Amino acid sequence: MTTVTEPPAHAAPPGPGPLARFADRPAVRWTALVVVFVWGAYQSLWNILAANFNADEPQYILVGRLYLSGDLTANHEQPPTAKYLFGAIQLLFGEGPLAPRLLAGSLTVLAGAIIFLWLRPELGWMPALVPTAFWLLLPRGVSGTFEFRLDRFAVLDPVMVFFAIAAMAAAWQWHRGRSIVWIGIAAVSLGLSATSKPTTAVIIPAFLLLILVRRPWKDALLALAVAVPALALTVVLVYWPIGVVSGISDLVAFQGAQNATGHLIDLAGTATAHPPWWANLYFAWKGVGPVAVVVFAIGTVAALFDRRHRFLVAYLALALALLVIFYLFIAKNALPSYYYAWMWAICLLAGIGVVWLLRAPVVRGVRTVLRVIGAAALALALVSAVTTSLLVWNDGPTGFGRIDSTLREDGITSGLILVSGAAPWEWDETIGDRATADPTAACIVAVATKVSPRSPISPAVTAFIDAHRAELRETMLNEVTFYAFDRATAAANCR
Template sequence: MPTAPALPRAGRAAALLAVLVVAVLAFCWRLGVETSNGDELAYRDAAAAYLRGDFTLNLEHPPLAKLLIAAGHVVGGGSLVADRAVAALCGVLTAVVVFAVARRCAGFWAGVLAALLWCALPLAPGVVPAHVDRRATLEPPLLLFSACAVLAAQRVAQRLSPARWALLGVAVGAATASKLTGAVSAAVVLALLWEHRRRWRPTLVGAVLAGAVSGLVFLATYLPFGADAPDAVRTVVQWQWEHADRGSTQSVAGELHLFPPWWSPWWFQAQYLSWPGSAALWSVAAVGAVAVWRRAAGRPVVLALVAFTAAVVLSPLKLPQYHDVVVPPLCALAAVGFARLLRRRTVAGAVVASLAAAPLVVVAAGHLAAVAVTRPADYRLAAELLRERGVAGPGDVVVVRGDAAALERVLPGPVVALGTDLGSDVDCSAAALVVDPTVADRMAGADVAAWVARCGEGAVLRADRLVVHVLP
């Protein structure tokens, strides 16, 4: 019958439309609502400086992501939406790439589910209640290009060719040029060396080609720096090396760690996925990994997830956002796992899939609902609360135990960043103290009680995660 094939096509079209709707909501809805943190402000400032020919800001990170933010800045006239548009686009494109990766492993419906997992789950570092790809930071391009590296590795695994090796090199180079931690995407080359070990000579030549192309792509992003490019490259490598050597204090499970324990990435992830959600995602991904291990398109994805996870675990630095690099292959394999369980058409498979899906559906629904009602948050909201109290005028001093740069953007008066001893360096003539637990919890000596005892209780307000103490 001529109409028989139309139903599957219509069903697939409807599924893709549904994914598109979720993607637009997750990444683009109310994109211009102020929820900036210090990192985003720093990268937006650097991008704007690039447009003025000033390449001296934020030298501790490579320039590609900031160049992309600058492009959005030009097209959109420098608005917050314009600066975030590239990040949102990267989020949508990553959904497309994750779809393609899972489809190569287990078919169309696995691809659809992978894209839904990527779009609907709150895959943010956990300190800001918004999707990581809704802000103008380095992570959106990093995750897009690292996902592209996995897809390119799949193509190389299925057929060796210089062009495919070169595309893999472009993806790895772009990921590294977005953020130096993107160099971990080069681990997919090791997976390909193992995959084609019986044809080691052309494989080794291809790996060298991919490495050369990735290096050229990375260096090409520094061309706008002109004669200062060599120094800038040395600076980013040296700064990151020293950063790893000195550590970074993080609060993990209620304790401060300069070098957090190996299991920290899962603890960070559970803060926004919940422990049941995180356990379900990884468990179903393990099912997917077993299901596709024997396939040429599947092994690179499995090995990429293993390599990315190993890199995050072994890294001396474990910032909350570092584990984001594992999320694209994790979503792809989880989708494959769900598809595998459901295709068995057994009661046991359906029960397991339902139990695993339940916590993820709850988390995804909460996240999308939060995005739908996105409003000014954290520091912007704190400023509004202070204005309502009449203590946010040009002459009012506000002290902050948190992101001073973010608060300075939204207050007309002076903002004073606190040191480690709240009891001694807070001037009680200040109008208010703003405490950000996500920052204060990582700093020794954050004794708010000492300040209260010295300066008086006053009013205590909440601005999302922030605590605002107003002097009596």
């Protein structure tokens, strides 16, 4: 009689299936790597000059040039590192937004490379591509604008986040037993991050966790002896040209005053200078979109169950928690772009979590359910990535950025545009000195208005539109309502 013996409970799990063996082939791995990074480079760099200026972008581009030319007096309300880089890239490749935008996009791709190299030894080649792809391909837009990826603009946030990712990855190398030099690199990178925008200074406790937990006290003391001076020296050297004491004092004074007085924003159709604590979560929802939010929620929660990588998850989760707590409960202001500061950590955690779902070491029935959830998350991520890629392909001027070309199509190349309902930065870089807020001005050839709780349309402008409605042709230019006189009437208005 043949006896069937059940395998012991501690028996090794079955070997990899056909799909896993296929994915582990070198040709497949390298092809997947190329696809993810070429796609990521496309999203970060293609058609990058097409969009209107971001609100703060012209100032940072100009100040960068001023800093490199020796004028170091402007814009001390934010740290200088990113502006130095924007100035240097313009010095090398020419003035204007193209070179700084390419720099921001390139740093995003380079951050993806750091993420992959960091997580490949932890997760494996193909699994490490999941968080890498989440970082490179999923949206991080600005609510209330047509900016679907903030890191396609020459602003401070992409530079800050690049150096934060570099710092976290470098510190992890030391944690894994590599040279103490990596702690020095981490400290310098964190200094460059916080001197691009100061927010990431709040993640210092995550580095302390890495240094102090699971390490002999001698190693921890040596790491602190390297990290603290390296961080301090980086901050001093960065601030030296603009004045260490005066530069940091100006930064603290400005940020403190803004925290006290507030920053007027449009929050869900309401103008407020003192938004509720959840405002930045709302902006994250609007900027990322519901599809990607589902992916991030599933993956981030799943990562908490990954016991094999629990210390890595704790490291990332602490950094995420510190950034979220700062923006929700400590900072008194909210802006549609602030949430970008924590999205890198969510991308990594969500990627780790989705990988865990796809290969969780649990009983078969539960494993099947988890794999279905993981596959669904990947499918949703693919939908979100493709949607973002289509936005890249179709990116171009919007709103006030379309006014000049619209008038030229009608043969109108000069004259004033009466503007109301928008902040000056929205039209300044596109129609510039052709804009007027005075309905009695001579040579008005068109009117442009926008519905904004922050900037109500002037009653005088509404009266002007009503008085000339029979002569005006109304067109919607994205969120801008545009009224134009015909060519003959426009010419008559300018006589």
